Amino acid sequence: MSVTVRVPAKVNVQLAVGGARPDGFHDLANVFLAVGLYDEITVTPADALRVTCSGPDAAQVPLDVTNLAARAALALAGRHGLEPAVHIHIAKDIPVAGGMAGGSADGAGALVACDALWGTRTSREELLEICAELGSDVPFSLVGGAALGTGRGEKLTVLEVGGTFHWVFAMADGGLSTPAVFREFDRLGEGARIPEPVASRDLLEALAKGDTGALAAAVSNDLEPAALSLFPELAQTLAAGRAAGALTALVSGSGPTTAFLARDASGAERIAEALRASGTCKSARVAPSPAPGATVVHPGHRD
Numbered sequence: 001m002s003v004t005v006r007v008p009a010k011v012n013v014q015l016a017v018g019g020a021r022p023d024g025f026h027d028l029a030n031v032f033l034a035v036g037l038y039d040e041i042t043v044t045p046a047d048a049l050r051v052t053c054s055g056p057d058a059a060q061v062p063l064d065v066t067n068l069a070a071r072a073a074l075a076l077a078g079r080h081g082l083e084p085a086v087h088i089h090i091a092k093d094i095p096v097a098g099g100m101a102g103g104s105a106d107g108a109g110a111l112v113a114c115d116a117l118w119g120t121r122t123s124r125e126e127l128l129e130i131c132a133e134l135g136s137d138v139p140f141s142l143v144g145g146a147a148l149g150t151g152r153g154e155k156l157t158v159l160e161v162g163g164t165f166h167w168v169f170a171m172a173d174g175g176l177s178t179p180a181v182f183r184e185f186d187r188l189g190e191g192a193r194i195p196e197p198v199a200s201r202d203l204l205e206a207l208a209k210g211d212t213g214a215l216a217a218a219v220s221n222d223l224e225p226a227a228l229s230l231f232p233e234l235a236q237t238l239a240a241g242r243a244a245g246a247l248t249a250l251v252s253g254s255g256p257t258t259a260f261l262a263r264d265a266s267g268a269e270r271i272a273e274a275l276r277a278s279g280t281c282k283s284a285r286v287a288p289s290p291a292p293g294a295t296v297v298h299p300g301h302r303d
């Protein structure tokens with residue numbers, strides 16, 4: 001008997017960052033959009049908790065309890081007085097340490113998968129509560145679609161999306177640590193007055209209307225200068241995507257993945273091809289949005 005859950009990556013179409021809070025986190029107005037690149041998490045009963053991973057970036061994925069999937073299984077088992085005796089396999093397609101919430105996706109996926117495997121029937125509210133304990137982006141990985149995240153990004157308001165947006169993602173050679181990017185944001189902003197983060201009305205309207213041109217004009221990422229400061233080569237990738245006809249180019253979350261909005265699916269293919277040929281990234285992928293959140297794709301069955 002095993003359960004498989006599919007979970008999407010995300011891009012932040014707006015990431016407005018406030019000043020550092022006393023707890024070290026930053027208040028955000030974080031507009032998440034789930035995109036059609038997925039990890040698949042399969043859980044199978046085992047003697048003890050074990051994590052394995054497959055995929056091109058598998059070697060970079062920690063397999064110990066620092067993995068959010070392992071922490072999700074431990075958190076759910078702990079709440080129900082169960083042994084976390086489960087083998088978690090991650091089929092990884094989301095870039096690792098790329099600013100696309102790959103680790104958060106695995107946390108949300110393992111939680112939903114273990115809940116189905118163990119029959120714990122945890123309410124949506126409690127699942128979201130556990131997700132928020134695991135990390136700021138984990139609740140959104142569960143929910144998918146589009147949402148505004150406030151607080152440290154974990155308090156979600158679901159957003160309406162009126163159409164399909166076509167993205168290209170350029171994967172960088174290397175990763176960026178999210179805490180390091182936030183520290184660099186603080187360093188760059190030292191002495192400046194950091195305004196309260198607020199969601200852009202134009203951006204929310206563009207999403208609701210499914211208006212690609214308006215979305216392209218409204219995207220913003222306050223972490224981009226910090227990501228570029230730590231990973232200056234990304235400027236060349238952004239320029240290559242713009243030159244290839246992207247309507248807009250931005251760093252995805254804390255980076256170093258870069259995101260490009262195309263007019264349509266064939267435009268996205270052309271931009272991806274140009275990015276691959278530019279030599280400014282490791283690989284380039286197209287993905288539509290929005291995408292559904294964590295979904296059971298292989299309900300429990302007898303072997």
Ligand code: C5P
Binds near residue numbers: 151153180
């Ligand atoms: O919540 P999560 O574990 O994903 O956060 C990782 C790190 O990113 C935090 O330890 C913190 O340094 C930074 N962060 C932040 N403000 C947020 C979210 C994350 O400073 N709203």
